Amino acid sequence: MAEALIKTPLGYARIEGNENGLASIRVLESNENESNLIPDVLEDAVYQLKEYFAGERKTFNLILRPEGTDFQKKVWLALSNIPYGKTISYWELSKNLGNTKAIRAVAAANGKNPLWIVVPCHRVIGSDGSLTGYAGGLHRKKWLLDHENPYKQQKLF
Structure with missing residues (x-):
């Protein structure tokens, strides 16, 4: 599972996923170091989230694979x-x-x-x-x- 940490206006977010899709995006309560290198499988998610926070995106076009019932x-x-x-x-x-x-x-x-x-x-x-x-x-x-x-x-x- 690939992982990236990005800074958002609401704190740091941890993004996890692989070639099958995104498994999780979570806001963290602690300060972390932003990832210097974003894994290829997470680049689109990072890009779209940054667009959302910049007010440039209203919908997401990502493959989602969350774990749940x-x-x-x-x-x-x-x-x-x-x-x-x-x-x-x-x-x-x-x-x-x-x-x-x-x-x-x-x-x-x-x-x-x-x-x-x-x-x-x-x-x-x-x-x-x-x-x-x-x-x-x-x-x-x-x-x-x-x-x-x-x-x-x-x-x-």
């Missing part, structure tokens, strides 16, 4: 269908998956998403519009949603 993979696929700049509630996500009673299981699978940013679990919010549950920290979730918001707040001064 069939149910988790079904949830992660549903997350991938949430458009850039949009949010849905955990209840709506459960409804889209055909079972509103599975809301806790859907939320748990959402929290185990191994592909930070690319599978946009940050776009799932509470039914009341609150920023609930985010493995990377609510400050990162808020930053990501603000970054994707098409109606940026104008600065007065």
